[in-house]
Amino acid sequence: MLQARQPAASSRRIVIMGCGGVAAAIAITLSDQGHIVSILDRHRESFDRLPSGKTQAGEIVPVVGDGTLQQSLLKASIQDADVFIALSETDTRNALAAQVANRIFHVPVVVSRIDDLAIQAIYNDQGIVAIGVAALMTELAVDAANK
Amino acid sequence: MHIVVIGAGRIGVAVARWLLSAGHEIAVVETDHERCTQLDDAVGSVSVHGSGTDVAVLARAGANRADVVIATTSADDVNLVTCQLAKHHFGAARTMSLVHNSEHTELFGMAGIDSSVDMTELALAKVQEGLSSQGLVHLMPVSGRDGESIVNIKIPADSAARERRVRELSLPSGTTLSLIITRSGGASIPTDDTIIKGGDELIAVTSVEHEDELRDIFSWGADE
Numbered sequence: 001m002l003q004a005r006q007p008a009a010s011s012r013r014i015v016i017m018g019c020g021g022v023a024a025a026i027a028i029t030l031s032d033q034g035h036i037v038s039i040l041d042r043h044r045e046s047f048d049r050l051p052s053g054k055t056q057a058g059e060i061v062p063v064v065g066d067g068t069l070q071q072s073l074l075k076a077s078i079q080d081a082d083v084f085i086a087l088s089e090t091d092t093r094n095a096l097a098a099q100v101a102n103r104i105f106h107v108p109v110v111v112s113r114i115d116d117l118a119i120q121a122i123y124n125d126q127g128i129v130a131i132g133v134a135a136l137m138t139e140l141a142v143d144a145a146n147k
Numbered sequence: 148m149h150i151v152v153i154g155a156g157r158i159g160v161a162v163a164r165w166l167l168s169a170g171h172e173i174a175v176v177e178t179d180h181e182r183c184t185q186l187d188d189a190v191g192s193v194s195v196h197g198s199g200t201d202v203a204v205l206a207r208a209g210a211n212r213a214d215v216v217i218a219t220t221s222a223d224d225v226n227l228v229t230c231q232l233a234k235h236h237f238g239a240a241r242t243m244s245l246v247h248n249s250e251h252t253e254l255f256g257m258a259g260i261d262s263s264v265d266m267t268e269l270a271l272a273k274v275q276e277g278l279s280s281q282g283l284v285h286l287m288p289v290s291g292r293d294g295e296s297i298v299n300i301k302i303p304a305d306s307a308a309r310e311r312r313v314r315e316l317s318l319p320s321g322t323t324l325s326l327i328i329t330r331s332g333g334a335s336i337p338t339d340d341t342i343i344k345g346g347d348e349l350i351a352v353t354s355v356e357h358e359d360e361l362r363d364i365f366s367w368g369a370d371e
Contacts, residue, residue: 068224070250092200092224096251099227103257118202119228122235 011035015081017067017097018088024049026087031059038076040067067097070104078105086112091119098128148172151213153199153229154220155182158245162219164190174208199229202236210237218244223251230260283362286350294355297325304345305367314339316364319357326350
């Protein structure tokens with residue numbers, strides 16, 4: 001599904017909040033495609049999930065900070081970002097950060113992980129692409145069952 | 148009205164008690180079981196155990212018929228999402244929320260929260276108010292004398308004027324100290340030799356343009 005190591009049509013500046021397993025995988029894939037990725041996490045240890053080659057080469061820029069706070073987002077150059085992706089472990093923190101990116105910094109594309117279906121439903125008509133485990137797995141399982 | 152309060156911390160409980168005393172029907176959503184029990188023991192059965200970001204819990208709290216939902220937890224993200232759920236999922240007429248980090252206040256407005264209480268701003272304003280009105284309170288205007296009023300001055304324990312005689316204070320012109328009330332409660336008319344002590348209260352007549360000067364004379368002793 002995800003195509004790695006293909007040059008991007010145009011390189012985009014992407015800020016990711018959270019550096020858990022899923023977020024690190026997404027950061028690596030986007031970086032492989034030639035995008036410029038900054039990744040925020042409150043805990044420095046989380047950046048151990050990133051390949052050291054990529055961080056040393058500046059292809060992925062780790063930033064210690066809280067992605068719900070403007071000061072931290074600015075450290076990750078949110079004002080120049082084309083895309084913001086909120087991928088922390090907590091729906092409410094993702095929802096807050098996504099709205100800060102969307103409404104305060106006017107980032108053109110904002111994606112937010114929201115696992116709770118009811119909470120997810122709030123944001124899709126507000127200029128935020130809300131994605132979540134429940135919705136994705138439902139889609140995949142239903143597709144598979146109907147094959 | 149039916150009002151749903153989110154969070155049974157200090158502020159949530161205070162809000163809940165006030166709403167009950169004002170005759171409203173309330174439900175208080177709280178994740179901590181012990182807090183739920185304490186609240187129910189204190190004010191009657193009003194608690195709903197669970198998270199305010201869980202629609203099943205909000206439904207049990209009657210969010211679908213709520214006139215107001217008030218988010219009082221200590222987490223801005225939880226308060227924001229709870230209010231948005233109340234509005235979008237349940238159609239709550241009015242949402243209110245505490246905001247702890249001032250930079251989120253603007254966003255809460257943009258995100259459709261009807262009123263936000265900026266806790267940092269509120270505390271700051273109270274501190275500023277406390278400092279600027281340091282001890283000087285207007286009691287009444289002096290009739291027939293435009294711009295003159297009778298004021299009450301509380302002398303702080305560390306006042307710059309403490310242990311000093313009235314004659315040493317260089318009071319602004321047109322200011323008269325009329326009455327001194329000591330900490331023990333005795334009242335007397337101050338003379339030039341009266342010694343000011345921390346904890347005293349003064350009743351004085353002064354004019355608007357001399358108020359700041361008068362206040363500074365009796366405020367704490369930082370600028371000596």
